[in-house]
Amino acid sequence: MSDERSASPPTALITGAASGIGSAFARSLAEEGYRLILVDRNGERLKATANALSADCEIMTADLIVDEDVAGVEQRCRDGIDLLVNNAGFGHPTGFLTTAVEAEIAMSRLHTETVLRLTLAALPSMIERGSGGxxxxxxxxxxFPSSTYSASKAWVINFSQSAARNTRPRNVAVTALCPGFTRTEFHDSAGMNMTKVPGFLWMEADAVVAVALRDWRKRKALSIPGWKNKTIVSLGRLLPLGLIGRMLSSADTRPQAP
Structure with a gap:
């Protein structure tokens, strides 16, 4: 690593940085002295997020289901960053059989193809330096097999764990963060009714991010914040799929059809 790079602050690129967990990552990393590259399709909110931070911020307004926009962020990753946070995502208020296939494809592309492309764009320079992640x-x-959303997130877990095994010997850490119910605008934006979820299951976004960064620095391939979420995942691995399906159906928080 050159002396010039060693002396400069580390750089983090965060997608979906204008709100929720993404903006919580931005706040935390700004406090740590990172230079930030903030990516979101909402340019106005992105500017507001950047203006509220005491950090050197670069803004990229990009819709990460549009190929040209993804290509631009890919190139920024190839230019060299120290941390990539693939946070951009969304869900649907409707079930699998009642959601337009175009909407399902857009979500799948954002959660899988975009994560794949940006990760593979960022890793080579990290591996060459022997640092970052x-x-x-x-x-x-x-x-849990509950929806196309959960299926796409299962892919993220599998992909991240596989990448972690390959990059760990080169001192590069890849972590899949698996939050549970987190107090953000995510559910409201998706039109989901979350009133059935008990209050004790919710976590604050800043707490989720603190766990994520701690686990990433410990080179953990999987980060599940909070003992309640860890318990849910552990029990889920033991229960029969049929029972899990019935439990998820009874706890369905999507709006009901008229």
């Missing part, structure tokens, strides 16, 4: 935002739902 990636945090891919998955979900506790990735351990």
């Amino acid at each position: 990636v945090i891919n935002i998955a979900s506790v739902l990735g351990f």
